[in-house]
Amino acid sequence: MTTTTVPAVPRADSRRIRTTTEQLAGTGTLLRLALRRDRLLIPLWALALGGSFASVARSLAALYETDAARAEFARSVAANGTVRALYGPVFADSVGGLTAWRMAGTGAALAGAMSLVIVVRHTREEEETGRQEMLSAAMVGRRAALTAGLLAALAANAALMLVIVAGMVNSGAGVAGSVALGAAVGGAGMVFAGTAAVAAQLTGNARLAKGLTAAALGAAFALKAVGDAAAGAGSSPVPTTWLSPMGWAEHVRAFGAERWWVLLLPVAAFALQAVVAYTLAGRRDLGMSFLPARPGPAAGALGTAGALALRLQRGGLAGWAGGFLLAGIAFGGLANGAAELVGDNEATRRIFERMGGQRGLTDAFLASMVGMLGMVAALFTVASVLRLHGEETAGRAEPLLASPVGRLRWAAGHLTIAFGGAALIMALGGVGLSIGYGHDPAGILGAALLRLPAIWLLGGLAVLLYGLTPSAAPTTTWAATGLALALGWLGPALNLPPWAMDLSPFDRLPKLPGGEMAWPPALIMTALAGALVAGGLAGLRRRDLRG
Numbered sequence: 001m002t003t004t005t006v007p008a009v010p011r012a013d014s015r016r017i018r019t020t021t022e023q024l025a026g027t028g029t030l031l032r033l034a035l036r037r038d039r040l041l042i043p044l045w046a047l048a049l050g051g052s053f054a055s056v057a058r059s060l061a062a063l064y065e066t067d068a069a070r071a072e073f074a075r076s077v078a079a080n081g082t083v084r085a086l087y088g089p090v091f092a093d094s095v096g097g098l099t100a101w102r103m104a105g106t107g108a109a110l111a112g113a114m115s116l117v118i119v120v121r122h123t124r125e126e127e128e129t130g131r132q133e134m135l136s137a138a139m140v141g142r143r144a145a146l147t148a149g150l151l152a153a154l155a156a157n158a159a160l161m162l163v164i165v166a167g168m169v170n171s172g173a174g175v176a177g178s179v180a181l182g183a184a185v186g187g188a189g190m191v192f193a194g195t196a197a198v199a200a201q202l203t204g205n206a207r208l209a210k211g212l213t214a215a216a217l218g219a220a221f222a223l224k225a226v227g228d229a230a231a232g233a234g235s236s237p238v239p240t241t242w243l244s245p246m247g248w249a250e251h252v253r254a255f256g257a258e259r260w261w262v263l264l265l266p267v268a269a270f271a272l273q274a275v276v277a278y279t280l281a282g283r284r285d286l287g288m289s290f291l292p293a294r295p296g297p298a299a300g301a302l303g304t305a306g307a308l309a310l311r312l313q314r315g316g317l318a319g320w321a322g323g324f325l326l327a328g329i330a331f332g333g334l335a336n337g338a339a340e341l342v343g344d345n346e347a348t349r350r351i352f353e354r355m356g357g358q359r360g361l362t363d364a365f366l367a368s369m370v371g372m373l374g375m376v377a378a379l380f381t382v383a384s385v386l387r388l389h390g391e392e393t394a395g396r397a398e399p400l401l402a403s404p405v406g407r408l409r410w411a412a413g414h415l416t417i418a419f420g421g422a423a424l425i426m427a428l429g430g431v432g433l434s435i436g437y438g439h440d441p442a443g444i445l446g447a448a449l450l451r452l453p454a455i456w457l458l459g460g461l462a463v464l465l466y467g468l469t470p471s472a473a474p475t476t477t478w479a480a481t482g483l484a485l486a487l488g489w490l491g492p493a494l495n496l497p498p499w500a501m502d503l504s505p506f507d508r509l510p511k512l513p514g515g516e517m518a519w520p521p522a523l524i525m526t527a528l529a530g531a532l533v534a535g536g537l538a539g540l541r542r543r544d545l546r547g
Contacts, residue, residue, distance in 0.1 A: 023282075026140035030148035034122045035155065040475070042156045045114050048486065049107060050163025053181070057099040057171040070098060077101070083334065085229035088247075091256030096173035100181050100254040108249040109221060111160055111189030115153045116196040116213040122149035124200035124209045127287050129394065136286060146197060146281050150274065153193035161186035177255030180263075184249040187266030191245040192217060194273030201280035204289035207390075211315070218323070220244040245269065305405050309413030312391075313384060317421045320380050324373060324425040328432020331369040332444075335362055335437045363514025366433065366444060371506060373429040374451030375485045377422050381459040382481050384418035389466050389473055398545055407540055415463065415533065422455045440513065447512035453525035454505035458484060460532030467539030 035042070064070040074093035077083050090101045123145055126132040132145055161182035168178035192213060199212040220243075227241030228250075241247035245266060252262045280290065302308045388411055391397045401410060430448030434441035458481055465473040487504040501507045505525060510518045 021141075023141040023143045024147055025144060026135075026138065027144040027147045027151075030122075030135070030140065030144055031151050034118075034148050034152040038118060038121075038152060038156070042118075042152075042159060044482075046156065046159040046163050048482070049110050049114070050160050050182075051167055053099060053103050053107065053164045054167030054171045056102055057095055057168060057173060060098050060102070061095045061171070064095075064098070067093070070094070074098065074101075080334075084231070085225040086330070086334070088224070088228050088250040089231065091253045094173075094255055095171075096168065096177045096181075096255035099168070099173070100177070100250075100256070104181065104184060104249045104252075104254065105221075105224060105246045107164070107185040108188035108246045109217060111157060111185050112192030112195075112217050112220075112245070113214075114156060114160070115189045115193035116210060116217070118153045118156055119149045119193050119196035120200055120206050120209045120213070122152055123197065124203065125206035128206050133286060143278055143281050146200075146277060149200075150193060150197060153196075154190065157186040157189040157193070160189065174255065176258060180252050180258040180260070181254035183263055184252040184254060187263055187270075188245040188249045190270045191266045191273075194270040194277065197277035198273050198280070201277055201284065202290045204292055208291075211319075220246050223247065224250070304413070305400075305409045306413035306416060308400075309417050313387065313414070313417045313421070316380075316384075317417060317424070320377075320421070320425045321428050324377070324429035325432040328369075328373065328429040328434075329436040330432075331373075332366075332433040332436020332438075335365050335369070335433075364511075366437065367447065367511045367514055369433060370430070370444070370447045370451060370512070371488065373433075373448065374426065374455060375488050375506060377426050377429070377451070378455045378458045378481060378485070380425060381418050381422045381455050382462045382477055384414065384421060385459050385462040385466065386474055386477065387418075388414050389470060392470065392545055401545070408537055411463075411537060411540060415459075418459055419456055422459070423449065423452055426451055426455070443513045450509060450512055450522060451506070453522045453529065454484075454509055456529035457505045457525045457532070460529035460536070463536030464532040464539070465536070467536030467543070470543070 060070075064073055070093045074090045074097075077087075077090050087102055088105050091097055092100075126135075126145060135145075164182035164185060165175075165178045168181065169175055195216050196209065196213045199209040199216075200206075203209045203212060223240045224244040224247040227239070227244070227247055231241070241251065242265075248262055248265045251259065253259050284290065302311060388397075391414075397410065401407060426448045427445065430445040431441070433448070434444040437444065461480060462473070462477040465477050469476070484504045484506065487501060488506045508521045508525070510516060510521070
């Protein structure tokens with residue numbers, strides 16, 4: 001009888017393996033839970049964003065049917081520094097190349113926004129609401145939640161990449177370019193997933209984590225825009241472009257002699273941030289952070305519910321206001337070159353006229369920019385209204401309402417910021433447009449403010465849903481807002497029928513400057529918004545609070 005000797009595993013290695021296994025215990029269960037909670041969010045986002053690539057490709061193919069027309073358009077874009085700053089350089093004049101020029105940077109930014117929402121939702125937000133503490137009472141490792149959040153973001157970006165590739169190939173683009181474009185967008189999304197993971201460890205609440213990641217998104221876009229504007233047509237990118245994940249997505253050069261090695265940059269950036277996030281996660285207690293919130297003064301200085309609402313939302317309002325002013329200046333500067341950009345292409349001219357009016361292409365372009373600012377401002381108003389829902393579900397509203405502050409006074413403070421803030425940022429957007437354009441400041445400012453009834457109508461819908469069905473308010477409100485924005489953004493390019501465009505309140509307002517003023521739609525929408533707010537507040541007074 002012989003005896004087989006099995007080499008013993010070194011004690012340090014076995015301890016390390018056991019420790020790693022314990023740290024990740026429960027990851028599979030948490031990942032299934034995360035994907036179940038995001039079973040609507042991820043597919044809708046991937047289909048909407050990924051599908052827009054194929055829609056843009058088909059629209060460009062219809063607008064510029066010949067190689068000569070596409071080459072002329074590419075030359076006009078390359079010669080316009082403002083357009084390069086917004087969308088990046090053109091590397092190929094094929095339909096796929098123009099689609100990559102138009103959508104690579106924008107898609108990368110939206111993929112980053114999707115990733116930050118998913119990662120923060122399943123990490124810091126779970127800790128903030130106390131659900132992670134309950135889960136940690138079971139067999140759940142210290143780094144399991146972070147791993148599940150990153151894997152959920154990876155699944156979302158992989159789904160987005162597949163939709164982009166399938167849509168582009170189905171529209172007639174090449175497979176290699178489609179894969180490069182999808183990988184570039186998905187890779188940029190994972191970079192910001194890593195950024196959100198680090199921010200979730202550094203900050204003590206989900207709102208601040210999202211704000212830090214959104215600031216990183218904005219800085220990345222600014223670096224890309226500065227680099228693309230500074231680089232001449234056809235020249236090498238300047239260093240600031242290589243500091244931005246959105247610049248990496250552009251310079252993969254999908255459909256234009258693809259540079260596959262650029263895809264290693266987002267992989268390396270994500271890996272580095274993941275190491276930092278895992279290290280930080282192992283060195284803090286549950287619910288703690290490395291950037292703790294500052295304690296307030298011993299004696300409270302806020303005497304009203306409105307002052308408290310302003311204190312809570314002033315940071316976001318300031319960011320939106322500054323962003324609208326800068327965006328308005330950039331779009332206004334682009335208006336003078338709008339006629340040169342469109343050239344003699346009648347199909348493009350008809351789209352701009354349909355979006356903006358009939359009195360000239362420049363007025364139509366300004367009206368379309370005002371309309372776009374209005375649709376973006378609706379996101380601020382809806383998010384600001386839903387802050388009521390966040391304060392209630394987080395349990396911060398209940399002790400406040402136990403004081404002499406009534407529900408209506410508490411809600412009125414936040415609604416003043418939501419509706420008044422929309423007026424402020426639209427006014428600043430109009431001022432920025434007039435500064436960049438250099439003409440007709442009163443007309444452009446009036447056109448910007450005329451978008452408010454549609455914005456307020458969506459805000460009023462958010463108040464009504466929050467007051468009557470608080471549990472379903474975020475989902476239904478964002479779905480309705482997303483539908484209105486999708487109709488406004490993609491409807492003109494897709495040549496949707498009038499009845500479909502009329503579903504968006506923005507399409508019912510007169511297109512100014514350049515169009516004919518009509519007061520009835522604006523007045524009716526304002527009255528409807530007031531009625532919706534009144535209905536929502538009545539529902540809030542009668543229902544129980546949710547903790």
